[in-house]
Amino acid sequence: MVLVLCEPSRLAAIGRPAMRCSAILIIKGVKVPTLVSSKKRLRQEAVRQRRNATVKSTLRTAIKRLRGNTDADSAPGLLSQAHSRLDKAVKRGVMHRRTAARIKSRLAKQAS
Numbered sequence: 001m002v003l004v005l006c007e008p009s010r011l012a013a014i015g016r017p018a019m020r021c022s023a024i025l026i027i028k029g030v031k032v033p034t035l036v037s038s039k040k041r042l043r044q045e046a047v048r049q050r051r052n053a054t055v056k057s058t059l060r061t062a063i064k065r066l067r068g069n070t071d072a073d074s075a076p077g078l079l080s081q082a083h084s085r086l087d088k089a090v091k092r093g094v095m096h097r098r099t100a101a102r103i104k105s106r107l108a109k110q111a112s
Contacts, residue, residue: 055094059085066107079111 033039062085066078086100 051092052094055089055092059089059095063103063107066111069111075111079107082107 033042059082062078062082066075066082069075069078083104086095086104089095090097090100
């Protein structure tokens with residue numbers, strides 16, 4: 001089954017086609033793109049999902065280590081590591097900067 005998705009184009013005012021369409025092939029309930037650009041977008045999304053999963057996993061591990069810490073001597077180092085992981089997640093676009101700031105604040109409050 002082929003599903004054709006159409007949406008209005010902003011270029012209609014200058015004489016271009018009024019609708020922009022893309023075809024999606026559906027095989028066994030899974031959407032398979034037919035356009036080259038759609039296939040490339042699917043590959044890019046898969047790579048980004050794996051990269052984001054790795055960043056999130058290391059971030060969660062650093063936070064769990066800090067929260068589970070009972071030794072007061074190692075707390076500053078673990079806090080620094082968690083802050084670093086949060087900053088990297090923000091830099092890579094995995095997390096919003098204000099969300100990271102809020103988590104940093106709560107971790108610092110808890111660690112003190």
